[in-house]
Amino acid sequence: MQQSDKVTMLKDSFLAELEGTFAVSLADATDLQRYQSLATVAKKLIASKWRLTKENYRDTGAKQVYYFSIEFLPGRYLRANLLNLGLLTEAEEVMQDLGVDFNALLEAEVDQGLGNGGLGRLASDFMDAMPSIELAGNGNGIRYRYGLFRQAFVNGYQVEYPDDWLKNDNIWEVRQDSEAQVVHYGGSVYMAETPDGLRPVYQGGVDVLAVPYDTGMSGANNDVVNTLRLWSAEVPEGVQVSVSERSVLESISGELYPDDSNEEGRRLRLRQEYFFSSAGVQNIIKHHLADGYSLHSLPFQVAIHINDTHPTVVIPEMMRILLDEHGLSWEEAWGITTRTVSYTNHTLLAEALERWSQGLFQAELPRLFQLIQEIDRRHRLAVASEHGEDFAWRTSPLQDGQVHMARLAAIGSHAINGVAPLHSELLKDKVLHDFYTLWPEKFSNKTNGITHRRYMHAANESLSALIDTKIGESWRSLPKDITKLNKFAKDEEFLSALQDVKHENKVRLAEWVKRNMGLELNTDAIFDVQIKRLHAYKRQLLHLLGILTDYLALKHDKNAYVAPRVHIFAAKAAPSYYYAKQIIKVINEVANMVNNDAAVNQKMQVVFIPNYGVSLAELIIPAADVSEQISTAGKEASGTSNMKLMANGALQLATMDGANIEIIRAAGEENAYAFGMDTDTVYSHYEKHDYSAQGIYDNNPVLHRVLDALIDGTIPNIEEEGRAVFDSLIRDNDEYFVLGDYASYVATQTRLGQDYQNKTAWTRKALANIAASGEFSADYTVAEYADEIWNIPHKALAQQE
Numbered sequence: 048m049q050q051s052d053k054v055t056m057l058k059d060s061f062l063a064e065l066e067g068t069f070a071v072s073l074a075d076a077t078d079l080q081r082y083q084s085l086a087t088v089a090k091k092l093i094a095s096k097w098r099l100t101k102e103n104y105r106d107t108g109a110k111q112v113y114y115f116s117i118e119f120l121p122g123r124y125l126r127a128n129l130l131n132l133g134l135l136t137e138a139e140e141v142m143q144d145l146g147v148d149f150n151a152l153l154e155a156e157v158d159q160g161l162g163n164g165g166l167g168r169l170a171s172d173f174m175d176a177m178p179s180i181e182l183a184g185n186g187n188g189i190r191y192r193y194g195l196f197r198q199a200f201v202n203g204y205q206v207e208y209p210d211d212w213l214k215n216d217n218i219w220e221v222r223q224d225s226e227a228q229v230v231h232y233g234g235s236v237y238m239a240e241t242p243d244g245l246r247p248v249y250q251g252g253v254d255v256l257a258v259p260y261d262t263g264m265s266g267a268n269n270d271v272v273n274t275l276r277l278w279s280a281e282v283p284e285g286v287q288v289s290v291s292e293r294s295v296l297e298s299i300s301g302e303l304y305p306d307d308s309n310e311e312g313r314r315l316r317l318r319q320e321y322f323f324s325s326a327g328v329q330n331i332i333k334h335h336l337a338d339g340y341s342l343h344s345l346p347f348q349v350a351i352h353i354n355d356t357h358p359t360v361v362i363p364e365m366m367r368i369l370l371d372e373h374g375l376s377w378e379e380a381w382g383i384t385t386r387t388v389s390y391t392n393h394t395l396l397a398e399a400l401e402r403w404s405q406g407l408f409q410a411e412l413p414r415l416f417q418l419i420q421e422i423d424r425r426h427r428l429a430v431a432s433e434h435g436e437d438f439a440w441r442t443s444p445l446q447d448g449q450v451h452m453a454r455l456a457a458i459g460s461h462a463i464n465g466v467a468p469l470h471s472e473l474l475k476d477k478v479l480h481d482f483y484t485l486w487p488e489k490f491s492n493k494t495n496g497i498t499h500r501r502y503m504h505a506a507n508e509s510l511s512a513l514i515d516t517k518i519g520e521s522w523r524s525l526p527k528d529i530t531k532l533n534k535f536a537k538d539e540e541f542l543s544a545l546q547d548v549k550h551e552n553k554v555r556l557a558e559w560v561k562r563n564m565g566l567e568l569n570t571d572a573i574f575d576v577q578i579k580r581l582h583a584y585k586r587q588l589l590h591l592l593g594i595l596t597d598y599l600a601l602k603h604d605k606n607a608y609v610a611p612r613v614h615i616f617a618a619k620a621a622p623s624y625y626y627a628k629q630i631i632k633v634i635n636e637v638a639n640m641v642n643n644d645a646a647v648n649q650k651m652q653v654v655f656i657p658n659y660g661v662s663l664a665e666l667i668i669p670a671a672d673v674s675e676q677i678s679t680a681g682k683e684a685s686g687t688s689n690m691k692l693m694a695n696g697a698l699q700l701a702t703m704d705g706a707n708i709e710i711i712r713a714a715g716e717e718n719a720y721a722f723g724m725d726t727d728t729v730y731s732h733y734e735k736h737d738y739s740a741q742g743i744y745d746n747n748p749v750l751h752r753v754l755d756a757l758i759d760g761t762i763p764n765i766e767e768e769g770r771a772v773f774d775s776l777i778r779d780n781d782e783y784f785v786l787g788d789y790a791s792y793v794a795t796q797t798r799l800g801q802d803y804q805n806k807t808a809w810t811r812k813a814l815a816n817i818a819a820s821g822e823f824s825a826d827y828t829v830a831e832y833a834d835e836i837w838n839i840p841h842k843a844l845a846q847q848e
């Protein structure tokens with residue numbers, strides 16, 4: 048279709064939808080009605096491709112992957128869908144013609160926040176990448192009634208409000224009653240002789256109905272639309288339950304757990320894990336058989352990928368179905384299961400490794416527990432003779448009254464991967480070392496990736512358009528083609544155009560901050576950004592100590608050298624993570640102090656933007672000059688905001704951790720600011736117990752003064768929180784080596800600030816980052832999964848010369 052035809056088509060269908068659905072004229076329509084009408088037009092365009100894709104997969108018997116994830120974090124869909132349909136600029140034109148505020152229309156869409164952070168957003172980036180590279184891949188998860196809490200600050204403290212994201216219609220989803228599955232919990236189970244042989248007999252327990260809601264995942268500029276299937280818990284028809292029993296059952300999909308660091312081992316969470324795992328596996332096997340295939344061919348038609356250990360119960364659940372419902376032998380069932388399932392690990396933090404009490408597990412999932420006992424027994428038997436009792440014990444799924452999910456996942460899958468090279472090495476050397484000695488061939492690395500379409504093409508249209516003028520558009524579908532930009536590193540005119548785009552984006556963010564927070568930002572200053580969940584190991588605190596260092600320097604001497612900076616934080620803390628919430632309070636109070644002090648606020652400002660999520664990321668990232676990726680080395684599995692920020696021309700201020708290392712290598716060391724201890728040093732301190740925070744405090748007078756500011760009244764209103772932070776650093780010896788990296792961080796910030804003064808040289812570094820970002824496209828990441836783990840074909844992604 049011609050551009051002009053597309054515009055006409057879009058305009059006509061939009062206006063027809065508005066009148067047909069809401070019986071209003073354009074002039075009288077609300078932003079929400081305008082959004083819903085345009086979204087409906089997009090949905091209909093997607094729907095026809097979706098039907099054809101589903102029929103095509105069924106008719107050709109194409110192998111499909113099902114990405115099981117307890118979190119998906121889609122954000123808003125409309126802009127991304129218009130982009131993928133090749134209609135984004137056309138929609139802008141239509142709205143301009145009609146005098147409609149397109150941004151207001153887009154912002155009327157709710158931001159779907161069914162995830163906590165990196166892991167959930169990665170799953171959604173994969174949902175965008177898979178159809179875009181013509182890969183048959185679907186998502187399987189939970190349709191939480193309430194997503195991640197909405198964050199607000201009251202007196203600088205985080206308060207949490209429920210995220211009632213379904214209060215307006217969700218245009219994108221389709222309820223599929225005919226696909227519902229029953230999921231069984233509790234009761235007891237014993238084995239009895241039946242005409243089919245020895246089979247389990249269930250007594251008592253409850254049934255929950257899992258009802259799927261499907262959303263079409265559109266590919267970029269093609270006809271592929273895959274399925275994201277999210278399950279909702281209901282009471283099965285005909286079952287009589289009291290009102291309170293009903294709410295207990297429905298609570299299984301009631302809300303997302305807002306903790307991504309501390310495994311709490313809560314009963315409801317285990318129910319959630321089983322809920323979408325069981326419903327998903329049952330549904331997959333049902334269709335496999337209905338399509339006329341044998342169970343033995345399952346690994347040839349289906350790959351099931353588990354996103355961290357949360358869906359590990361897929362493994363015993365599949366065994367249950369194959370053994371109990373279809374009478375396969377253990378060996379047959381185990382072969383099918385392990386050849387179907389693969390597993391990604393996302394964390395090195397011991398406290399985030401899932402373990403369940405055996406008592407709780409057995410009470411909730413008695414049959415699965417029996418099967419895990421048998422997996423455990425066979426595992427011990429298989430490894431004990433060669434590797435010894437101690438090894439068998441260390442690697443067993445059942446140990447010390449707990450079910451160890453990472454062990455079960457490692458044993459029951461054919462592939463295990465980490466999410467950045469360093470992380471994958473640490474898995475092999477430490478966290479999963481025993482399993483690596485057993486099965487080295489199972490292990491690999493799959494470095495995370497991001498979708499440039501959302502974070503660049505859609506969120507930073509001016510940058511993308513500018514790039515098009517220089518290297519054409521091939522990079523939009525072949526992201527590594529963006530390296531062609533390197534040719535323009537000396538093109539001053541281009542560099543200055545890049546600077547203009549960055550400035551525009553800073554102004555756009557500043558307008559938002561002014562409107563929503565009443566603060567006027569200096570858009571000529573360095574926008575120094577740290578956006579991610581709040582965690583001690585991510586070290587927002589180190590950034591804060593740097594801010595206090597500048598503040599005290601300026602208070603002491605208003606002419607002290609400090610390059611003007613706007614420090615931008617955005618982060619949610621898990622509601623039960625008390626220390627993280629104390630850090631939020633301290634940052635907010637420092638922000639208050641700094642922003643209201645005329646002696647310093649020409650040179651520094653601090654803004655903590657509340658309620659971080661996908662949509663705010665899309666606003667903040669294009670405006671960033673500096674990307675703070677400052678976790679303790681060896682703690683951040685990969686990171687993904689680091690990739691989004693580099694793609695938008697932010698320079699990394701980073702420790703040698705996770706994918707930071709790859710980003711620095713790709714962009715060139717001279718185009719990033721690396722600092723701090725490396726992983727070996729960190730591990731060595733942990734092993735030798737030779738780290739002394741007190742010693743560092745005593746020997747660095749500047750740092751001494753900064754830390755004292757936390758407890759001596761310099762910063763108003765943080766008596767308790769300042770003391771808590773101080774104590775964690777000094778009394779508790781600073782678990783994450785904030786003080787150990789302080790001097791190096793401050794020196795690097797100073798150098799960075801000096802470098803920023805040469806705008807051309809700085810922008811050349813930004814350009815190097817943008818040009819190196821292609822390899823971090825999720826398109827390549829999922830292609831690697833498809834080639835090396837799932838064994839599923841996809842479109843070639845060869846670079847053009």
Ligand code: 26Y
Nearest residue numbers: 165166307308309310393683684685686687
């Ligand atoms: C079990 C429960 C407490 C739990 C819930 C959520 C544990 C972990 C999580 C989520 C973890 C997560 O988001 N991990 C991040 O995954 C990203 C994608 O791979 C990585 O880039 C990032 O380094 C890692 O922290």
